[in-house]
Amino acid sequence: MHPLKRLLIYAKPYWPYILGTAVAGVVKFVMPIAVPMTIKTIIDDVINGPETLAERTQHLNRVALILSGIMVTQAIAIFFRTYLVRYAGMHIIFDLRSALYEHLQRLSLRFFEEQRTGAIVSRLLSDINAAQQFINGALVNVAMDVTLMTVVLGILFWMNVELALWSVALLPIYLFVYKYVNPRVRQATREARNEMAEISGDVTERLGAMMVVQAFTQEHREIEAFRARNTLYTNHVMYRVKLSAGLNAVTTFVTEFSPIIVIWVGALMATGGELTAGELVAFTGLLGMLYTPIRRLSDVNVVIQT
Numbered sequence: 001m002h003p004l005k006r007l008l009i010y011a012k013p014y015w016p017y018i019l020g021t022a023v024a025g026v027v028k029f030v031m032p033i034a035v036p037m038t039i040k041t042i043i044d045d046v047i048n049g050p051e052t053l054a055e056r057t058q059h060l061n062r063v064a065l066i067l068s069g070i071m072v073t074q075a076i077a078i079f080f081r082t083y084l085v086r087y088a089g090m091h092i093i094f095d096l097r098s099a100l101y102e103h104l105q106r107l108s109l110r111f112f113e114e115q116r117t118g119a120i121v122s123r124l125l126s127d128i129n130a131a132q133q134f135i136n137g138a139l140v141n142v143a144m145d146v147t148l149m150t151v152v153l154g155i156l157f158w159m160n161v162e163l164a165l166w167s168v169a170l171l172p173i174y175l176f177v178y179k180y181v182n183p184r185v186r187q188a189t190r191e192a193r194n195e196m197a198e199i200s201g202d203v204t205e206r207l208g209a210m211m212v213v214q215a216f217t218q219e220h221r222e223i224e225a226f227r228a229r230n231t232l233y234t235n236h237v238m239y240r241v242k243l244s245a246g247l248n249a250v251t252t253f254v255t256e257f258s259p260i261i262v263i264w265v266g267a268l269m270a271t272g273g274e275l276t277a278g279e280l281v282a283f284t285g286l287l288g289m290l291y292t293p294i295r296r297l298s299d300v301n302v303v304i305q306t
Contacts (some may be wrong), residue, residue, distance in 0.1 A: 004304075007096070007131060007134070007135075010092050010095050010096045010099070011088070011092050011135065011139070013095075014087075014088040014091055014092055017084045017085075017087055017088040018084075018085075018088050018139070018140065020080065020084045021080075021081050021084040021085040021088065021140045022140055022143050022144060022147075024077040024078075024080040024081035024084065025077070025081045025140055025141070025143075025144035026144055026147050026148070027073065027074070027077035028074055028077040028078050028081055028144075029144055029145075029147075029148040029289070029293075030147075030148060030151055031070050031071075031073060031074045031077070032070075032074070032289065033151065033152065033155065033286065033289060034066070034067065034070050035067070035070075035285065036281070036282040036283075036284075036285025036286050037282055038063050038066070038067055039278065039281050039282055039285060040276075040278035040279055040281060040282035041059075041063060041278070042060065042063060042278070043276075043277055043278035043281060044276050044277070044278035044279070045059060045278075046059050046060045046063070048277075048278075081140075085135075085136055085140050086136065088135065089132055089135040089136040090132075092132075092135050093128060093129075093131060093132045093135065096128060096131065097124065097128050100123070100124055100128070101124065104120065104124075116197075116198075116200075116201025116202075116204065116205065117201065117204050117205070118197075118199075118200035118201035118202065118203055118204030118205065119197040119198065119200055119201040121200060121204070122196060122197040122200040122201075123197065126196065126200075127193065130193075130303075133303050134303055134304060138300045138303045138304050141296060141300055142297065142300060142304075144293075145293035145296055145297055146293070148289060148293050149290060149293045149294070152286055152289045152290045153168070153290060155286060156283065156286055156287075156290065159279060159282070159283055159286075160269075160275065160279070160283060162265070162269075163262055163265060163266055163269070163275075163283055166258075166261050166262050166265050167258055167259075167261075167262050167287055167290065168258075169258070169261065170253075170254045170257065170258050170261075171254065171294075173250065173253075173254055174250055174251055174254045174294065174298075177246070177247060177250045178247060178298070178301075181243050181244075181246065181247045182301065182305070184243055185240055185243050185244065185247075185301065185305045186305040188236050188237075188239045188240035188243065189236075189240055189305045191236045192233060192236035192237050192240065195229065195232050195233040195236055196233055198229060199226075199229050199230065199233060202225070202226065202229060203226070206222055206226075244298075244301075247298050247301070248295075248298055248299070251294060251295050251298045252295070254291075254294070255291035255292075255294055255295055258287070258291065259284060259287050259288075259291075262283065262284060262287060263280075263284055266280045266283060266284070267280070
C-alpha cells in the first residue's frame with residue numbers, strides 16, 4: 001500500500017474536520033475572485049458607464065457593500081480553516097504516534113536486537129512530525145489549490161478564450177520540469193531521512209557507551225565518524241534543495257513571464273476594440289490567483305515527498 005494511503009487511513013475518523021477545512025479554504029481563496037470582477041464593473045459600468053451620476057454613485061455603493069461582506073466572510077473562513085486543520089492534524093498524529101508505540105510493544109526481542117534504538121526514536125518522533133506537516137499543509141492545500149485553479153481557469157476562458165490560452169502557454173515547461181524533478185526529490189528525501197535515522201542510532205549508542213569511548217581514547221574516531229555521517233546527510237539535503245530551487249526558478253519564470261505576455265496581447269486587443277479596459281484589468285487581476293497555487297504546489301511538493 002502506498003505510504004500516503006496508509007497515512008490517510010488514520011485521517012478517516014476526522015474527515016468531517018478535513019472537509020470543513022477544505023470548504024473554508026475554498027471560500028477563503030475563491031472569495032477574492034470577486035475583487036478583479038468588481039474592478040471591471042467599476043471601470044466599465046461606473047466610471048465609463050452611460051448612467052447618470054446619481055445612478056453610478058448608487059451602483060458604486062452597492063459594489064462597496066458587497067465587497068465588505070466578502071471580506072468579512074473571508075475572515076471567518078480563515079479562522080475556521082486554521083482551527084479545523086490544526087485540530088484534525090494534531091489528532092491524526094496523536095493516533096498515529098500512539099499506534100506506532102503500541103506496535104513497538106508487540107514486536108519481538110529479536111527486532112530490538114537488530115534495530116538501533118536511535119533509529120526507532122527517529123521514526124517515532126522525527127518522521128511522524130514530517131507527517132504532521134503533510135496533514136497540516138499539503139493534504140488540504142493541494143485540494144484547495146486545485147479547486148481554485150479550476151475555478152479561475154474556467155472564469156478566464158469564459159471571459160476571453162484567446163487570452164486564457166496565452167495565460168497557460170508556458171505551463172508545459174513547468175509540467176516537464178516538475179515531472180523530471182519530482183522522483184529525484186523523492187529519492188533524495190528518502191536517503192536523507194534514512195541517513196538521519198542512522199545518525200540518531202549512532203548518537204544514541206555512542207552516548208550510552210561514552211565511558212567506554214573515553215576509556216579507550218576513541219573520541220577523535222567518534223568525531224570523524226559522526227562528521228562523515230553528517231556530511232552524507234547534508235549532501236542529500238543539499239541535493240534536494242538544489243532540485244527544489246531549480247523547480248522554484250522555473251515556476252517563478254512561468255508565473256512571472258506569463259502575465260507579461262497576457263498584458264501585451266490584451267493591450268493589443270483593447271487597442272483594437274476587442275476588449276474593454278475593465279476586462280483587461282480584471283483578467284490580469286485573476287492571473288495572480290491562477291499562478292499563486294502553481295507556486296504553492298511546487299513548494300508543497302517537498303513536504304509530500306518527505
